[in-house]
Amino acid sequence: MSATSPHAATQPLTMSGAEVVLRALKDQGVEVIFGYPGGAVLPIYDAIFQQNAIRHILVRHEQAAVHAAEGYARSTGKVGCVLVTSGPGATNAVTGLLDALMDSIPLVCLTGQVPTHLIGNDAFQEADTTGITRPATKHNYLVKRSEDVARVVHEAFHVARSGRPGPVVIDLPKDILINKAPYVEAPPATQPHRSYRPVTTPDMAQIRKAVALMKQAERPVIYAGGGVINSGPEASRLLGDFARLTGFPVTNTLMGLGAFPSQDPQFLGMLGMHGTYEANLVMHGCDVMLNMGARFDDRVTGKLSHFAPTAKKIHADIDPSSINKNVKVDVPIVGDAGQILAAMIQVWKEDSQPPMREALSAWWRQIDEWRGKNCLQYVQQGKIIKPQHAVKRLYEITRESGRETFITTEVGQHQMWAAQYFGFEKPNRWMTSGGLGTMGYGLPAAMGVQIAHPDALVIDIAGEASILMNIQEMATLCQYRLPVKVFILNNEYMGMVRQWQELLHGGRYSESYSAALPDFVKLAESFHGVGLRATEESQLDDVIREMLATDRPVIADICVAKDENCFPMIPSGAAHNEMILGPGQEGGVAGVTDEGKVLV
Amino acid sequence: MADDSGQFRSATIAVLVENEAGVLARVIGLFSGRGYNIESLTVAPVDEDRRLSRITVVTSGTEMVIEQIKAQLDRLVPVHKVSDLSLAGPHLVRELALIKVVGSGDHRVEALRLADAFRARVVDATTESFVFEMTGNAEKIDAFCALMRPIGLAEVSRTGAVAIVRGSSALTVQSHNG
Numbered sequence: 211m212s213a214t215s216p217h218a219a220t221q222p223l224t225m226s227g228a229e230v231v232l233r234a235l236k237d238q239g240v241e242v243i244f245g246y247p248g249g250a251v252l253p254i255y256d257a258i259f260q261q262n263a264i265r266h267i268l269v270r271h272e273q274a275a276v277h278a279a280e281g282y283a284r285s286t287g288k289v290g291c292v293l294v295t296s297g298p299g300a301t302n303a304v305t306g307l308l309d310a311l312m313d314s315i316p317l318v319c320l321t322g323q324v325p326t327h328l329i330g331n332d333a334f335q336e337a338d339t340t341g342i343t344r345p346a347t348k349h350n351y352l353v354k355r356s357e358d359v360a361r362v363v364h365e366a367f368h369v370a371r372s373g374r375p376g377p378v379v380i381d382l383p384k385d386i387l388i389n390k391a392p393y394v395e396a397p398p399a400t401q402p403h404r405s406y407r408p409v410t411t412p413d414m415a416q417i418r419k420a421v422a423l424m425k426q427a428e429r430p431v432i433y434a435g436g437g438v439i440n441s442g443p444e445a446s447r448l449l450g451d452f453a454r455l456t457g458f459p460v461t462n463t464l465m466g467l468g469a470f471p472s473q474d475p476q477f478l479g480m481l482g483m484h485g486t487y488e489a490n491l492v493m494h495g496c497d498v499m500l501n502m503g504a505r506f507d508d509r510v511t512g513k514l515s516h517f518a519p520t521a522k523k524i525h526a527d528i529d530p531s532s533i534n535k536n537v538k539v540d541v542p543i544v545g546d547a548g549q550i551l552a553a554m555i556q557v558w559k560e561d562s563q564p565p566m567r568e569a570l571s572a573w574w575r576q577i578d579e580w581r582g583k584n585c586l587q588y589v590q591q592g593k594i595i596k597p598q599h600a601v602k603r604l605y606e607i608t609r610e611s612g613r614e615t616f617i618t619t620e621v622g623q624h625q626m627w628a629a630q631y632f633g634f635e636k637p638n639r640w641m642t643s644g645g646l647g648t649m650g651y652g653l654p655a656a657m658g659v660q661i662a663h664p665d666a667l668v669i670d671i672a673g674e675a676s677i678l679m680n681i682q683e684m685a686t687l688c689q690y691r692l693p694v695k696v697f698i699l700n701n702e703y704m705g706m707v708r709q710w711q712e713l714l715h716g717g718r719y720s721e722s723y724s725a726a727l728p729d730f731v732k733l734a735e736s737f738h739g740v741g742l743r744a745t746e747e748s749q750l751d752d753v754i755r756e757m758l759a760t761d762r763p764v765i766a767d768i769c770v771a772k773d774e775n776c777f778p779m780i781p782s783g784a785a786h787n788e789m790i791l792g793p794g795q796e797g798g799v800a801g802v803t804d805e806g807k808v809l810v
Numbered sequence: 811m812a813d814d815s816g817q818f819r820s821a822t823i824a825v826l827v828e829n830e831a832g833v834l835a836r837v838i839g840l841f842s843g844r845g846y847n848i849e850s851l852t853v854a855p856v857d858e859d860r861r862l863s864r865i866t867v868v869t870s871g872t873e874m875v876i877e878q879i880k881a882q883l884d885r886l887v888p889v890h891k892v893s894d895l896s897l898a899g900p901h902l903v904r905e906l907a908l909i910k911v912v913g914s915g916d917h918r919v920e921a922l923r924l925a926d927a928f929r930a931r932v933v934d935a936t937t938e939s940f941v942f943e944m945t946g947n948a949e950k951i952d953a954f955c956a957l958m959r960p961i962g963l964a965e966v967s968r969t970g971a972v973a974i975v976r977g978s979s980a981l982t983v984q985s986h987n988g
């Protein structure tokens with residue numbers, strides 16, 4: 211990549227580094243920045259004050275700025291943008307950055323830094339930000355020369371959005387922001403980066419191998435993940451086409467929900483630790499598996515040595531390092547999910563060999579038998595609200611409303627129940643912290659989604675423990691009149707912790723009770739939001755309806771059964787066919803070995 | 811990490827990188843963060859205008875782990891090219907060592923005799939010490955040090971391996987158009 215443009219040296223420089231940053235952001239299509247000010251970034255705040263193209267959203271904690279940008283990015287497909295100050299501003303952002311890295315969310319995070327001549331002196335609010343964030347980002351930069359500012363910003367956006375998307379940090383010393391700097395345009399898309407050139411177009415020979423395998427499949431499955439969503443809505447459409455063309459069953463990972471319509475008869479539900487019976491048994495028994503943009507995460511595979519023992523595996527991923535990392539595969543395909551699906555459809559149609567229709571019908575009969583277990587059924591009886599029922603009613607009532615709906619979650623049982631009982635028909639409607647499992651993700655993420663989709667219904671399905679981790683963002687919601695709905699499944703426990711303690715630690719509930727909880731209704735009101743509560747089943751629908759009808763931030767405190775466990779469950783270290791389906795079968799965890807217990 | 815029961819092997823990997831601040835930290839952080847072995851690692855700029863550096867890293871692991879190491883290295887933004895010399899065919903591996911031996915009398919005579927046999931050069935001498943310089947592969951240097959130990963081996967400084975493939979094929983950035 212060439213450095214400055216030829217006239218940069220001859221023309222007098224009129225813009226400060228901070229103004230160059232803003233101009234580059236604007237040219238990169240940034241409309242919103244989530245940020246929090248401080249000494250080191252005051253020049254950028256000054257530049258923000260003097261322009262109108264980019265809107266700044268003032269969060270109340272830097273971690274929330276990053277999650278908000280994640281919500282914005284995941285619901286729009288654009289790059290999210292964050293601005294924080296040096297030292298504590300940057301360190302507060304680290305959790306969000308790692309969250310985005312693990313879930314492949316494109317972000318650019320600008321961090322302030324002490325002036326270049328003070329770097330390394332333990333100056334006030336100095337942190338080795340590039341050092342700290344190196345393993346938490348896809349890439350990071352420390353800008354040490356004014357002439358590099360514009361080039362680095364353009365490059366950061368390219369790196370964040372291309373290949374396997376991820377977060378990029380740009381560390382900007384204050385003198386670089388104040389000093390005059392030349393502006394250079396973004397290089398044309400046709401000009402390749404010197405060293406970074408991700409492969410997006412698949413190798414057709416591999417596609418043909420994959421299709422040949424799939425044509426002979428008797429017990430196939432398509433296992434689709436977040437890579438399909440990251441590729442853009444077209445990839446989800448092609449996934450639907452390919453599924454119809456082949457007649458194969460489809461399961462989604464937690465990150466992939468929405469890539470395939472939940473109402474489609476070929477959909478098996480989510481797979482993995484809290485996936486459906488049918489999805490996990492299909493994974494276990496299949497003879498050909500197409501992994502489309504997922505990464506054989508341990509939450510999905512269970513015990514590796516027993517994972518899909520009879521399957522020939524095809525793995526399509528944009529990141530070559532995801533292939534053969536956990537699971538050895540037979541046909542690796544590197545490329546963009548959309549391009550791969552398009553190529554597979556074309557080759558499938560050209561190939562004259564017919565698929566194994568009879569075997570497929572037998573496979574579907576087997577699947578229907580597994581479906582007959584109705585593994586997600588629960589009994590709602592009496593006054594106490596079952597958490598599953600709360601999510602199911604929330605889903606049904608929002609669907610009746612016909613409104614465009616986006617769901618975020620915190621982390622815990624409620625997250626899994628949301629994944630199990632809320633259906634998604636389109637991509638980009640579901641944001642959850644999958645890889646890192648960050649409590650406190652959902653509220654700020656919902657904020658970012660609502661900024662991007664002002665008229666949509668945005669709901670954070672929360673736990674009473676998680677919500678307190680970024681509750682301060684209620685103030686941000688109220689300041690910007692963002693009518694996010696927080697739907698708390700309040701079981702007065704860190705339920706997922708309690709569940710593991712019940713099943714694996716002899717019912718010793720060490721520090722997992724949510725003592726001294728705030729009154730969530732009053733809490734909402736104190737932030738100038740609306741508080742609602744349901745304590746009995748008979749109030750549930752009314753509270754949900756009132757919540758949806760309220761055009762302001764709402765916290766709905768849904769007091770649910772305290773000791774409900776999340777099923778089905780594959781205990782850690784177990785195989786897919788060793789799933790526990792429900793209460794009464796907890797004996798199944800007696801078989802959890804010490805080897806299993808060390809797993810998280 | 812991968813649950814493959816394959817054989818361990820050693821790999822000598824050459825990595826062409828942008829010569830920019832932090833690139834070595836990225837490579838080393840990758841190895842420590844993911845629990846890969848580093849047996850040795852060398853780095854220096856290798857082109858005229860000092861924009862490119864070549865890192866040679868010697869590591870070991872199962873085939874699946876070594877493939878993973880290469881893929882992870884290749885994914886780093888400032889990395890141009892990753893080449894597994896152990897697979898690229900016949901290649902030369904060399905290491906430079908400076909070896910200090912302290913002693914007197916018969917030990918000095920014996921030290922010089924061994925140095926001669928190993929083609930180590932005397933690059934510094936006092937009445938009670940020698941510094942030998944030797945190049946070779948790691949085993950040769952190990953063997954020399956082992957023989958010197960009873961004679962008065964006092965200090966060793968080694969560069970770690972550098973390596974290059976034999977023949978006319980060359981690892982360059984220009985050939986990287988992927």
Ligand SMILES: Cc1ncc(C[n+]2csc(CCOP(=O)(O)OP(=O)(O)O)c2C)c(N)n1
Nearest residue numbers: 622623624649673674675676703704705706
């Ligand atoms: C930041 C962070 N700290 C700790 C954990 C471990 N953890 C996972 S789930 C959970 C409990 C969550 O409780 P709650 O929000 O009430 O959700 P529930 O499981 O009850 O639905 C905890 C502590 C985590 N995921 N994230």
Ligand SMILES: [Mg+2]
Nearest residue numbers: 673674703705
């Ligand atoms: Mg709870």
